[in-house]
Every structure is written in C-alpha cells, then in structure tokens.
Amino acid sequence: MTATLPSTARTRLFNGDSITDCGRREEPDGLDHGFVDLPAEEHGAREGGATVLNRGTSGRKAADLGARFGPDCLDLARSS
Incomplete structure (x- = not known):
C-alpha cells in the first residue's frame, strides 16, 4: 500500500546546539x-x-532556544 502525500511540500526545521549545527555554515546546502x-x-x-x-x-x-524561537522559526513562516 502506498501512502498518499500532501499536495503541498512541507518544511522541517531543526533547531539546537552544536550537535545540530554540525558545521552547517560550511556546507553549500546549509x-x-x-x-x-x-x-x-x-x-x-x-x-x-x-x-x-x-x-x-x-x-x-535551552534558554537561548526560547529567545531565538521567533527569528529561527516563527519569522520563517511569516516570510513565506
């Protein structure tokens, strides 16, 4: 059985510390x-x-995640 995918593409956002960062700024795809x-x-x-x-x-x-939730997450949704 094949799952039906939504008609609009979704976005997944990862937010965290150095384990999540893992050199993302050096990668072309970010x-x-x-x-x-x-x-x-x-x-x-x-x-x-x-x-x-x-x-x-x-x-x-963790405290930084709360402070950055707007710019890192919510603002992305507002701008799209």
Missing part, C-alpha cells in the same frame, strides 16, 4: 554533515520539493 542531513535526504526523497532547514548554533543552551 544543512550539515551530521544527523540533519540524513532525514533531509529521506524527506526530500519522499516529498518532492520538501524543505529541510537547520538553525542549530554551536554553544546554544
């Missing part, structure tokens, strides 16, 4: 060379045109 790249490949293969974003920042702590 993802990383770590665990975000793996689901990005799978997500793109399942849903054509799907988007995966990495907003991980090395050194970030």
